[in-house]
Each structure stands twice: as C-alpha cells, then as structure tokens.
Amino acid sequence: GAGVSQSPSNKVTEKGKDVELRCDPISGHTALYWYRQSLGQGLEFLIYFQGNSAPDKSGLPSDRFSAERTGGSVSTLTIQRTQQEDSAVYLCASRSKSGSSYNEQFFGPGTRLTVL
C-alpha cells in the first residue's frame, strides 16, 4: 500500500516569507508526527497528533511554527516569517494504534526547506 507522502519535496523561500508543508499519512493511521532534521543532525520532535486529542506541541521551537491535522488525516505544518535557521529537512511520520506494528513510525520522504 501507499506509504507516507509529503509535499513539496523541496522548497526554497526567502527570509520572512511563510511556508506550508504537507503530509499525507498512511491510511488508517491515527497518530501523526512532525520532526525536523538539520544537516548532519538527529531528528528533532516538533508536534504529535493522536486521533481527536489535543496535539502535543511541546517540540515546536517558536510561535512561528504551527500545525493542523484536518479530518484526522492530512496535516499541514506552517512556518511563518521564515528565518535562515529554519532551513532543514522536515519529516512526517505516522503510526497505527493497533496491530503488531503498534509502535512503529513510518516516515515520509521529507521536505527540504531552504531559507535564503
């Protein structure tokens, strides 16, 4: 079946502009995560959605970052007034809440954001 997809694959923007990154999780997965991976670094947790519960926003680095998940499926990560330090690969992952792969997170290909 289809895996996690993200769009765009690459985004180049100017400092100060807003950007929207999209994630389509695996169908039926109730949990969705956003991570950020800076060049040569590990994965930094940003935000977590689980079903209809309030999202865990504890990883968002500033109030310029926000995310929505509409209808329990597609998610959009928005970065307002982008800064050069926002340049990174933004990865989305989804997880089933049942079955043998209960804990496994499946990652999308990422969106590479470059802020000039």
Add this chain to the structure above:
Amino acid sequence: GENVEQHPSTLSVQEGDSAVIKCTYSDSASNYFPWYKQELGKRPQLIIDIRSNVGEKKDQRIAVTLNKTAKHFSLHITETQPEDSAVYFCAANRGSQGNLIFGKGTKLSVKP
C-alpha cells in the same frame, strides 16, 4: 527534559567485522526502543526495535540489547557489508506517548 545519548558519532569498520552502537536514555517511563537506518538522501527506516519486557532481540545479522536498570541499549551488527553503510539512529519513546526522542546518530562506514 528527556534525553537520548548515542555513541560513537562515527564508526568505521572493515567488511566482515562487527559494529556496536550504544545509547542511553533518561526517561524511566520509556518502554519502546527502535533503531532506524537512514541512507544518504533517504527517509529513516526501522531496522529493529525492542520493548522493555525483553532484554535482547535478534534479526539475522542485527541484534539489540536492553539494560533497563542502567537505561542502556545497544545495536550490534555482525558480518558487516558495504550496504550497511548509513547513519543509524536510536530512539526511546517519551513515557506512554508515541513521540520518539532520537539520538544524534552514528555514521557507519563499512570499508570493502
């Protein structure tokens, strides 16, 4: 806050040798410890995971050990091959929640 430390940051081995990567975690409520492999320009992919009710798990050339008392877990790759070259990330779940805290990664190079 919760933290996962991973060592070494780089590891170079000869083909056929073993490779060991070690991680420690701080959250005593963590009960799930996956290892992800990320090839250059690709997405992270799960290679093996372990839950806190077991001490060791093996899958062909890959094994993971967990010492919950010491809050240590390790990845062991035997008979390494050039295609094992990648960045490996350990992670621990944050308490009972699903989000993962990742280590900073180990770049493994296997020389033919």
